[in-house]
Amino acid sequence: MASEPVSSSVAETPSEMDKHIVRVLRQRVGKDERAAKQHDWYTASILALRDEVIEKWIDSTRRTYDSRGKRVYYLSMEFLIGRLLRDALSNMGMTREFEAALKAHGLDLAALEELEPDAALGNGGLGRLAACFMESLATLDIPAYGYGIRYVNGMFRQRIDDGWQVELPETWLAHGNPWEFERLESTYRIGFGGEVVAEGDGVFWHPAEQVEATAIDTPVVGWRGKRVNTLRLWTASPLDPIKLDAFNAGDHFGALAEQVRADSLVRVLYPADSSPAGQELRLRQEYFFTAASIQDIVRRHVQYLGDIRTLPDQAAIQLNDTHPSVAVAELMRLLVDENGLEFNEAWDICRRTVSYTNHTLLPEALESWPLPLFERLLPRHMQIIYAINSRVLREARKAGCSDAEIAAISLIDENGERRVRMANLAFVGAHSVNGVAALHTELMKKTVFADLHKLYPDRINNKTNGVTPRRWLQQCNPGLTQVIRDAIGDAFLDDAEKLADLNAHAADRQFGERVWAVKRANKVALSDYIKKTMGLRLDPDALFDVQIKRIHEYKRQLLNLIETVALYDQIRSHPERDWVPRVKIFAGKAAPSYHNAKLVIKLANDIARRVNADPSVGGLLKVVFIPNYNVSLGERIFPAADLSEQISTAGMEASGTGNMKFALNGALTVGTLDGANVEIKDHVGDDNIVIFGLTADEVAAKRAGG
Ligand code: 26Q
Numbered sequence: 001m002a003s004e005p006v007s008s009s010v011a012e013t014p015s016e017m018d019k020h021i022v023r024v025l026r027q028r029v030g031k032d033e034r035a036a037k038q039h040d041w042y043t044a045s046i047l048a049l050r051d052e053v054i055e056k057w058i059d060s061t062r063r064t065y066d067s068r069g070k071r072v073y074y075l076s077m078e079f080l081i082g083r084l085l086r087d088a089l090s091n092m093g094m095t096r097e098f099e100a101a102l103k104a105h106g107l108d109l110a111a112l113e114e115l116e117p118d119a120a121l122g123n124g125g126l127g128r129l130a131a132c133f134m135e136s137l138a139t140l141d142i143p144a145y146g147y148g149i150r151y152v153n154g155m156f157r158q159r160i161d162d163g164w165q166v167e168l169p170e171t172w173l174a175h176g177n178p179w180e181f182e183r184l185e186s187t188y189r190i191g192f193g194g195e196v197v198a199e200g201d202g203v204f205w206h207p208a209e210q211v212e213a214t215a216i217d218t219p220v221v222g223w224r225g226k227r228v229n230t231l232r233l234w235t236a237s238p239l240d241p242i243k244l245d246a247f248n249a250g251d252h253f254g255a256l257a258e259q260v261r262a263d264s265l266v267r268v269l270y271p272a273d274s275s276p277a278g279q280e281l282r283l284r285q286e287y288f289f290t291a292a293s294i295q296d297i298v299r300r301h302v303q304y305l306g307d308i309r310t311l312p313d314q315a316a317i318q319l320n321d322t323h324p325s326v327a328v329a330e331l332m333r334l335l336v337d338e339n340g341l342e343f344n345e346a347w348d349i350c351r352r353t354v355s356y357t358n359h360t361l362l363p364e365a366l367e368s369w370p371l372p373l374f375e376r377l378l379p380r381h382m383q384i385i386y387a388i389n390s391r392v393l394r395e396a397r398k399a400g401c402s403d404a405e406i407a408a409i410s411l412i413d414e415n416g417e418r419r420v421r422m423a424n425l426a427f428v429g430a431h432s433v434n435g436v437a438a439l440h441t442e443l444m445k446k447t448v449f450a451d452l453h454k455l456y457p458d459r460i461n462n463k464t465n466g467v468t469p470r471r472w473l474q475q476c477n478p479g480l481t482q483v484i485r486d487a488i489g490d491a492f493l494d495d496a497e498k499l500a501d502l503n504a505h506a507a508d509r510q511f512g513e514r515v516w517a518v519k520r521a522n523k524v525a526l527s528d529y530i531k532k533t534m535g536l537r538l539d540p541d542a543l544f545d546v547q548i549k550r551i552h553e554y555k556r557q558l559l560n561l562i563e564t565v566a567l568y569d570q571i572r573s574h575p576e577r578d579w580v581p582r583v584k585i586f587a588g589k590a591a592p593s594y595h596n597a598k599l600v601i602k603l604a605n606d607i608a609r610r611v612n613a614d615p616s617v618g619g620l621l622k623v624v625f626i627p628n629y630n631v632s633l634g635e636r637i638f639p640a641a642d643l644s645e646q647i648s649t650a651g652m653e654a655s656g657t658g659n660m661k662f663a664l665n666g667a668l669t670v671g672t673l674d675g676a677n678v679e680i681k682d683h684v685g686d687d688n689i690v691i692f693g694l695t696a697d698e699v700a701a702k703r704a705g706g
Helices: 014-029 038-067 085-092 095-103 109-113 125-139 244-248 257-267 280-305 308-314 327-338 343-353 371-377 379-398 403-409 422-429 438-446 450-455 469-475 478-488 496-505 509-534 557-573 595-612 631-640 658-664 677-684 696-704
Strands: 071-075 079-082 119-121 144-149 157-161 164-168 181-192 195-199 202-206 209-221 228-238 315-320 354-357 368-370 419-421 432-435 460-462 543-548 582-587 621-625 643-646 668-671 689-691
Touching (some): 014 038, 014 095, 038 085, 038 095, 038 109, 038 209, 038 228, 071 280, 079 125, 079 228, 079 631, 085 095, 085 125, 085 209, 085 469, 095 109, 125 144, 125 228, 125 315, 125 469, 144 280, 164 595, 181 280, 195 379, 202 327, 202 379, 209 280, 257 280, 280 315, 280 327, 280 371, 315 327, 315 343, 327 343, 327 379, 327 422, 343 354, 343 379, 354 422, 368 371, 371 379, 371 419, 379 403, 379 422, 403 450, 419 422, 422 450, 432 438, 438 450, 438 460, 438 677, 469 658, 478 496, 478 509, 543 631, 557 582, 557 621, 582 631, 595 621, 631 658, 643 658, 658 668, 658 677, 668 677, 677 689
Parallel strands (some): 071 144, 071 315, 144 228, 315 354, 354 432, 432 460, 543 582, 543 643, 582 621, 643 668, 668 689
Antiparallel strands (some): 079 119, 157 164, 181 209, 209 228
């Protein structure tokens, strides 16, 4: 077992921590040690740890205000956080202390950790990236706020019935959430619909409907507790929870209509990570959280720093994809309508404050809204978008753009039913637009944003994605972390680049054997989990060949399944050959409306049933589809993988981040030259990644040739 990664940061001895937990158990959970159930101890442990975290949180907030430095605001519809207990304990350097304190009561910390539900407020890569960035920003001591929605139901739970995916609601808040703090004083009114009227010099929006957005804050602890930042998620409530006159008149449902409308805004995460369905509720969710966040940012700036004109010096607003794109129009509305700035000055402030990250090139995944819907829901924003558009198109004409180029740059898609293009809005409203891997960024310039790039050639830049090594190495793989510490010391814990020092040990036999022993132990642990949850027995000495990610045609799980069947067929035909025993592991969720993705899950399960029941391939091949892939399951699987499957059609996967988690845990990669596989290849070298298939250019040429 690994020893404590860092020395404890508090003066309390284990017995003091023990006293603290018991005090919390009695006074805040309301139980004594004898009556307390596992779950009571779990709550008491989090609350006791939270007390330590809060001190650092207050320090950090104070430092941010005192320094008057620039703050990062990360606006994201999704934060796929997973569990927080182990993360916060480890980053606070208090794991050993808590382990010892709980042990004194006959309790096992690891067992309590399992009681924490995953905060699954995201679909996949984009949401997990947001969560990794929050932890990394705190680790890098950067003052940052995450802004999003506190969904009551996160990503659905997946069950497999007769091979088919079944979706069940995720109720992560059922037993309360000891990490969060409601901030009733940070409440804003958010309007929808209504009309725009000219009054005096100005223009005012009179919404037909209003709801209140209230902040709920969660502390985000950085490595060694250096800084604790805030994740601010919005919840919704009606201005008037019950219309008593309607109720008294017998209209019981009508009396509660506003409550229902507010609840629906934060009720459930849309479980699709492509092909946006274009439903009105989705646009309402986007505006709700974006408007609350922008109001909060502007309020904080004006209250503590004064002049709205200095906003770009104090605030960097980063849009995680186009889901918060309406921020551009909302910020303009606040600057022009509420603060009386001229349009041109407001536009300059807006652009210097906002940046946009693009995560997809797939044309069908680019967000756009029917113009009549947008206009009905956000009439003032629609006017502002027209005003921005005429400005941008004037610039384009001056720069000599052709009619076709103008049509591509326009914020309004005029082909068929008119639509508002959220990516174009984000692009023109930002001073920086980034892709998430080198190849993806180059393709942005050549494809979807070619015309905008020509007009604004300095705007697009690359920021290759990353993952936090705290969660994805230190916490999920303590065995490997210890082996690395013994080999190269502790510097890599604070600077992951130092992992390169392992190169000096590449040929060291003893080191290799220790790495191998850890991998085997991790494979045994995963096998035990699969035996316990699915009843399937795996050979931990077989090669674990893993593909875990959302199910998508472009990710080509189907290709992997076909290879699985081909291998099965070969083993049956040639049992005498020297086969390497292999376990094919799959996991991932399909969007509920994505028919072909659901068929892929059914196929994987049917292949597994057939292969696993065939004694003629016996110990040589097993296939397993592990249900309900989420962050916590990922933390079990990545450390146990021998082979990482990253086989998307080249040009389709913007970056991938699972690819990095596998590599960090010592798996080899087989894959295409797509997304960040390109950068991984440069770092791990050709001995550790096997590339196959067409390049992105070859795919494009083949497609162009029909
Ligand atoms: C949009 C509108 C309506 C409903 C849903 C959506 C929606 C929701 C989620 C659209 C897309 C997403 C998620 C996209 C996503 O996860 N993209 C992934 O982002 C990762 C982080 O940059 C990359 O590594 C992956 O390559 C990319 O697929």
